[in-house]
Amino acid sequence: MSKEKLRKDRTCLNCNHEVDQRYCPNCGQENTKTSKSFHHLFIHFFEDLTHYDNAFWRTIFYLFFKPAALTKAYISGKRLSFLPPIRLYIFISFITFLLISIFPNETVKIKNTPNVKISNDVIVPTIDSLHIEEKSVDGLTKVGILSQKNNDTIKKILQQTEEIDKKEVADFGYKSINELDSIQKNGAEKTKVSSTEYWFLKKWLSVKEENTNEEIIEKFSESFTNNLSKVLFMYMPVFAFILWLFHDKKRWLYFDNGIFTLHYFSFLLLLILTLFFIDKLFPVFGSNPVLGWIHFGIKSIGISWMIYYFFPAHRRFYGEKFMLSFLKSSAIIIVNLLIITILIILFALYTYINIH
Structure with a gap:
């Protein structure tokens, strides 16, 4: 049963028939207010x-x-x-x-990445667990995380991967x-x-x-x-x-x-x-x-x-x-x-x- 408030006017908006209760006996339309909320x-x-x-x-x-x-x-x-x-x-x-x-x-x-455990409190990620872009390899080399040899190797792998992707x-x-x-x-x-x-x-x-x-x-x-x-x-x-x-x-x-x-x-x-x-x-x-x-x-x-x-x-x-x-x-x-x-x-x- 609808809980909407009824109109005071008893004339049906659809067919102009007189409505005694909630629904029009002529066309069946509910005699409720026409203004409705978005809800x-x-x-x-x-x-x-x-x-x-x-x-x-x-x-x-x-x-x-x-x-x-x-x-x-x-x-x-x-x-x-x-x-x-x-x-x-x-x-x-x-x-x-x-x-x-x-x-x-x-x-x-989420993939588990391999890590090197130094002590019970310190865990250092290995190079393989880092998702490195080519432009950041030089930065890692400068701060001593990567050697120059590893730098060249990683760059070569990245370049080969890009060439494969293009083809x-x-x-x-x-x-x-x-x-x-x-x-x-x-x-x-x-x-x-x-x-x-x-x-x-x-x-x-x-x-x-x-x-x-x-x-x-x-x-x-x-x-x-x-x-x-x-x-x-x-x-x-x-x-x-x-x-x-x-x-x-x-x-x-x-x-x-x-x-x-x-x-x-x-x-x-x-x-x-x-x-x-x-x-x-x-x-x-x-x-x-x-x-x-x-x-x-x-x-x-x-x-x-x-x-x-x-x-x-x-x-x-x-x-x-x-x-x-x-x-x-x-x-x-x-x-x-x-x-x-x-x-x-x-x-x-x-x-x-x-x-x-």
Whole structure:
């Protein structure tokens, strides 16, 4: 029951009908004050998505542990007992991609550094435990921490590391765009490349000239992650269409397959979010072999459930015999994997084209 104060005016703001109690008997709008605080708007936003009642938690439980039960209940007409499929997917998708974007990609790990123990009270770090930049090596030599011999050795190692880093991303045999253009215009026919290859190589070299290796990887990952939610949303109608092709068109409408798809994709995103949090949580407790095995076990169970989930969900929803359902499920998964592979390649190419 809402605890907001009622308006003194008994005329409904929505339909001008007289309101005797809290809700308008004509349109159902609550007769409360129109001015709301930011706190109310924030809380009301999540209430609209989750209802904050048994329907939300019942929906999540069915989605996670009862494959297809949620879809069967919705199709049979039990609509008020669970969250609507579209609202459920939008909420889970929003929370999943928001939290993944907020948390850092890698968990910071503290490494134990080797030290030399002089006495019970004094511990001096060894040279190997110091993270030294090349510009600071001379300073360490001046104060007597490093000898000149060690100074030269460390500088040589650092220079070699930088050279390796610069060559880490392949240049496909071309040092610059000018070299590529020169070969393409003046080189022998066997050294020239096709127009498609030329476009790809020129784009790659221009990206390399403007970005470091780390920046290229970071930009690609960021763009890929930011657009993944859109790709998933656009792919759901395709997934539902493939389901429709494999089943009786008279018994199962495209709408029914669409509801199944919404619930299945919601499950996948929710499990991905759960595994993501597990990966972030365990390193907080430190590096322990027992915790490592527990982490591995939980993650393995989660991934196995993600792979297995579609088979019982498909069999229970469509009500087919075990072997027929297994064959159809396998075929549907294979077809989708082929399409998804092609889409990922195209999506990666699109992401690559838009890197600046």
